[in-house]
Amino acid sequence: MRLLFALPGFHKYERGAEIALLSVAKELAKTGDDVTVIGSGQARPDDPYKFIHAGSIRRENFEKFPFIPLFRSETVYEEATFAANLALRYRPADFDAVLTCSFPFTNMALRRPVLGGKKPLNLFITQNGEWPAVSNDAEYRFFDCDGLVCTNPDYFETNKERWNCALIPNGISIERFKLGPGDRAALGFPEDRKIILMVSALIPTKRVQDGIRAVAPMEDAHLVVAGDGPMRDEVKALANELLPGRFTQLTVTPDQMPTLYQSADVFLHMSLLESFGNVFPEAMACGLPIVGHDTPRLRWIVGDEEFLVDTENLTAVTTALTEALAARAAAPAKVSERALSFAWTNIAQQYRDYLTRLMENQA
Known part of the structure; x- marks a missing residue:
């Protein structure tokens, strides 16, 4: 053809x-x-x-x-x-x-x-x-x-x-997105905190600011946002207010994306609805638990074992993040068969x- x-x-x-x-x-x-x-x-x-x-x-x-x-x-x-x-x-x-x-x-x-x-x-x-x-x-x-x-x-x-x-x-490329040790030092992430990762453009529909609000009560957590966009100044200002010393915004090359996922503890995505979202199977393939908005569409992608909640309820998001971190600490990271199917x-x-x-x- x-x-x-x-x-x-x-x-x-x-x-x-x-x-x-x-x-x-x-x-x-x-x-x-x-x-x-x-x-x-x-x-x-x-x-x-x-x-x-x-x-x-x-x-x-x-x-x-x-x-x-x-x-x-x-x-x-x-x-x-x-x-x-x-x-x-x-x-x-x-x-x-x-x-x-x-x-x-x-x-x-x-x-x-x-x-x-x-x-x-x-x-x-x-x-x-x-x-x-x-x-x-x-x-x-x-x-x-x-x-x-x-x-x-x-x-x-x-x-x-x-x-x-x-x-x-x-x-996803299962040859690239897989379990690995990550490299927090190279990415500038703290070694003594739990890393919550968002991979999102800084635009209203990605709701990065709500992600900042949900992470704020978690004193042992550091939020990393990989992405850029027109809301960069608003996001930075809110993070400086609610997450002083616990926030990193960066952009990475495609070659760095697997290391980025591997260096985190939990993946957070706040969009209410997306057509697909490559980030979900990428994160799953790197062994990260998922916290996202509970919809039939997202369950079709990630299955029923992830930490899906009504993300418009920020208290529920904070609770889900806490539970996801506890689950990650209790068992070694693994790759689901669901991720490999993509x-x-x-x-x-x-x-x-x-x-x-x-x-x-x-x-």
């Missing part, structure tokens, strides 16, 4: 969407498919796919811009600059299928009319949410796709009657099976 993956951040950022889609692209390329990736970074010599550069302007440059219909966030501004360059480099006739999780501009650029010949199948992945597929308001009414990859069962149930859907979760090799095979079915139906 001749496949194209397109996303503004490819080879420029290591965010959740970029990691997920590139992991699928790599696995498909390694097992024989002809894979091309278009992004705003630069080619890397060891990748098994072809890379094409299409520049974009960093979303951070748009944080002060007005948010208006169509341009609803700094992310959409960034995507618009990418889509303009994508349109110049994208040749539909070169591909059997194109895949993205970016809307509106990237999705529309990949669906442009073709004069003669057959258009490639257009797959949209609900990595960042299902909103384009379910809404008919404003620009969302222009959304279309030939196949919808639903990253959780909620999305699948909502969309299966309208779109040609497949339920395929995200995955290996990227398994996920990529599900993509290939789905693409094969779509192409057979198109023939």
Whole structure:
């Protein structure tokens, strides 16, 4: 199969969407498919796919811009600059299928009319949410796709009657995310406190400030937040007030992520609802107990043995963190079979099976 993956951040950022889609692209390329990736970074010599550069302007440059219909966030501004360059480099006739999780501009650029010949199948992945597929308001009414990859069962149930859907979760590299000693000294973490880890962008939906409030009563705990974003000043100010000397905010490279998890005692995630959340299986694969918001979607990912509560009740979060730390101290860390089921090799095979079915139906 001749496949194209397109996303503004490819080879420029290591965010959740970029990691997920590139992991699928790599696995498909390694097992024989002809894979091309278009992004705003630069080619890397060891990748098994072809890379094409299409520049974009960093979303951070748009944080002060007005948010208006169509341009609803700094992310959409960034995507618009990418889509303009994508349109110049994208040749539909070169591909059997194109895949993205970016809307509106990237999705529309990949669906442009073709004069003669057959258009490639257009797959949209609900990595960042299902909103384009379910809404008919404003620009969302222009959304279309030939196949919808639903990253959780909620999305699948909502969309299966309208779109040609497949339920395929995200995955992890089980070769990288595994049990290990960590390296608190290298990361600058204290050795004499319990480390509670959040891996979150500093944006409202991640509720990092509520995480700070929940950890504050735990005098023996040190909160680490790995991530950055427009709320960095508010987060720092609250941490200085409630967690003086017990807070670290940092960013790490992708190569450091396994060591980051391995250096913690508990993983905390405060988002009320996410399309998937790669961080959960990554943390589980490194042996960390999970404290998160109790939803059927999250239980589908982590199972019923983790410490899931109503995270809008901060007292309940503090209690869950205390229980998770006690459980970690009482037994050696272990990797659940559930975490291993998310290996990227398994996920990529599900993509290939789905693409094969779509192409057979198109023939």
